[in-house]
Amino acid sequence: MSEDETSYGNQSAAADYGGKVPVEHLDYGYIETCKDVKYLEMICRVLKSGEEGIYPHLIDFCESHLEKLDPRSRALRKETPVATAASLSNDEWSQIVEDLKTWQEETKKTETSLKQQSVFDDTHNRNMPPIRGSNCSVPLSQTSVPKEKRNSSKGTLPRDYREWDKFDAEKECERIDGNLVKKDPGVMIKTGHPKIKTKVDATMLTxxxxxxxxxxxxxxxxxxxxxxxxxxxxxxxxxxxxxxxxxxxxxxxxxxxxxxxxxxxxxxxxxxxxxxxxxxxxxxxxxxxxxxxxxxxxxxxxxxxxxxxxxxxxxxxxxxxxxxxxxxxxCQPELQGKGKKILIQEVEEEDDDCNKDETEAEQTAHPVEPSQAVGGEESSAAPGERGDMGNAQKKPHGRGDGGPHGEFNSAHHGHWRSKGASPDKYKVPQEPREKAANGTSKRGSTASVPADQSTGAKETPVGGNAGESVNLDAPCGALPPPLARLKNEGNLLFKNGQFADALEKYSQAIQGYTESGIDSPEDLCTLYSNRAACYLKDGNSQECIQDCTRALELQSFSLKPVLRRAMAYESLERYRKAYVDYKTVLQIDSGVVAAHDGVNRITRLLIEQDGAEWRENLPDIPRVPLSAQQHRREEPPSTDVLQARAERKAEVQFTALKQEGNEFVKKGQYQDALGKYTECLKLKPEECAIYTNRALCYLKLERFAEAKQDCDAALRVEPTNKKAFYRRALANKGLKDYLACSSDLQEVLQQDPNVQEAEKELEEVTVLLRQSLANADASPAKPRKTVPITEVEGDEETASAPDSGGSHRGEATAINLRPTNAYEFGQALNTARCGGDTAACADLLASTTPETLPLLLSTQLDGNTIGFVMQSLDSHLLEKDPNLVYRHLNHLHTADRFSVVLMLLEKDERRHMTQLFEHLSAVQSSEFTKNDVQNLANKYI
CATH class of the missing domain: 1.25.40.10 (Tetratricopeptide repeat domain)
Structure with a gap:
């Protein structure tokens, strides 16, 4: 038997007798095998007290054994008497007396010298130290009282109460202040904090x-x-x-x-x-x-x-x-009347990505108050928080015509200020239509230089950074040169952050397109999409949605109009339509990061808004044909991406199911909560909290066996879970396994002694356990035995007990078939096992109540004992009473540490166990079926 098992057995024995040491334990053999320090200390105290008699050799033996286990034990401490004159020699005592006399004389001399010497001799003509916070000092002579006044004050009588009534404190204070000579400079008060260095040089420190x-x-x-x-x-x-x-x-x-x-x-x-x-x-x-x-x-x-x-x-x-x-x-009423303003933050290039090409830097928009400034230097967005608004971070495979619909570098580091925009402002009036047809505009002079100047080159510096040159007359699809120039100017203005001016250019190009009568749906779709991007930047989400819808009517399933419309819907809090557009974008191109982020964002919002049934309220998501999936990645998503998506989906579903289960528990609907928790465990089978929650539901429904299984599963995941121990204790109590219930409650109180519920349950279970043991013992109460204690000389080991008997294998063994406690049962079982007498063991088990078997075996449980018990049941008791064998097996597996011992069984011991269950399953009985035996065998094999 290991040390842990012996210690547990000692604790169990002490608990059986209410913390008192039985007389049977005051024995050389028991003390020698005991490894529990605390229990040995109890034995040592009992021996020293003389309650059971005085045994000096046994006390020495116990102390020596305890000293080996714990040399610093309190039980080994001995009282030392206080030293007196009688305990010291004459020389030592005389030396102590002389030292005391010398110290007394020196003390008297020092006291006399201090009385004769004036304390103020050295400080009389010297100034006192300056007062803290001032630069002056007060001479001692000014503060000291003259000797004449000190002497005269001794003869003054105390004032009468009537004089105190006439005493004017203010006049007296003025008189005292008037006698003082104010020569001290004013106190200098330092204001402000000293400058504290905000950095510490710690380069040389570890x-x-x-x-x-x-x-x-x-x-x-x-x-x-x-x-x-x-x-x-x-x-x-x-x-x-x-x-x-x-x-x-x-x-x-x-x-x-x-x-x-x-x-x-x-x-x-x-x-x-x-x-x-x-x-x-x-x-x-x-x-x-x-x-x-x-x-x-x-x-x-x-x-x-x-x-x-x-x-x-x-x-x-x-x-x-x-x-x-x-x-x-x-803010909601104001924002519903007109489109919400959108906070857009320009993102500067990172050091690691400074050489990479980027598409449009349209960031995630968040609704703000209408009075709040958008963009500019005082942007309220948190630095470092990025998103996408209107354009994918991935470079699309579209035409490179620039502008918000084409490809251009978005690393613009300047600051911009957006102007207000309205649909009526950008309608082209009748007068400039001819100019628009000819390629000029009202604001054209501020954005470009005529192409026929000087050398006649078409590349002209327009806005932007110094030295930047853009060909504004570059062709754009089927658009005529004047409209292409307007579109290019709009692209350049958009790039430089001048969204209101860019919007005007795109509006003029759209108006010119209508007047010119050309037929190019792709170019008109691009113009509407670009103007929608300007509306989105300026916070006009309604107009952005209208332009995106017009663009999609011209060219179905175009990527950027769908994405921009999704973000406009999101800014207006029309989350269901935004979700549909985001999912459509992902069908067109699954690599758009902004769409993935938008789907995740809106999914959380819809779950909070509509609960687990949020998908039922969504509009139909259109299916994008393969011909329109021109931006789809050729290679399939990687395994990591697919796994991450599955994990995110499972996490959202798990959270929703768990929340629903918790709500059912609050309402007392435990059967419904069971279903939700079971679905949660399918998603996350290793979630400890779900097991304990489901165990609570089983307890409320009085399904104690299932509750115990869930608590066991929770403890396999988290071996120290307090809730699992407590709820398993309640399950064991419902199953009337009071010993296991007591063990679990003690574990809870060991982790947290302040759990009052566990204390109450432990008191109740202790009473029930004693009652069950008393009812199980059919024999009349026997008087307490007096155990003779024999003195042992030297270091020889004690002989075996007379009644334990030593018989050869095959001979009949005389054992106690009516043990009254776990100790006597263990002695009888060990006697039968040492003699190899399976028949005697079978007789012992036949006279034992199955419900008490786990308690009686708690101190003797090991692999050899289980194998011997199985062999005895199979060879003798199975033929006589198979029902008793089944009941013994049904209770034996509930013994403490049974699962641990089961894993350490030898091959022969497992063979005996398997053979017993095979023979038991072949027996026909009214108390159990073959299926019951198989279920019971699963707990052993």
């Missing part, structure tokens, strides 16, 4: 040295923050980050920046914290606070919902979300 130094600077910042000195807090947090960047320091500095209303700095710190630890709750909450102050309410609400999914009880997030949603509703 990583182990950096961490405590960074934590110390962060703690200084925390102290300054608590003192509401936020500027100083930012300085110390910066010092900490310069030493070692940490998530906590970034979060703290972000909070201090929020207090100072430095929104951009706070946003930067939140983003850095999220880079180090994605999903950090504090960083998300503070970023939402920044978004809220900057007017970006949808992004703030999205971050707050993420926080509340992880921490539903977060009061700050709940309050901020309600405020944000209220502000969004206040």
């Amino acid at each position: 990583e182990q040295e950096k961490l405590p130094l960074a934590n110390r600077e962060k703690d200084k910042g925390n102290e300054a923050f608590r003192a509401k000195d936020y500027e100083e807090a930012v300085a110390y947090y910066s010092r900490s980050l310069s030493i070692k960047p940490t998530v906590a320091a970034y979060n703290n500095r972000a909070q201090a920046e929020i207090k100072l209303k430095h929104w951009h700095n706070a946003m930067s710190d939140c983003l850095r914290a999220l880079e180090l630890e994605p999903g950090n709750m504090k960083a998300l909450l503070r970023r939402a606070t920044v978004y809220n102050h900057m007017g970006n309410f949808p992004m703030a609400a999205e971050d707050l919902r993420v926080v509340l999914r992880e921490e539903p009880q977060n009061a700050a997030a709940t309050q901020l979300l309600s405020e944000t949603e209220k502000k969004m509703k206040e």
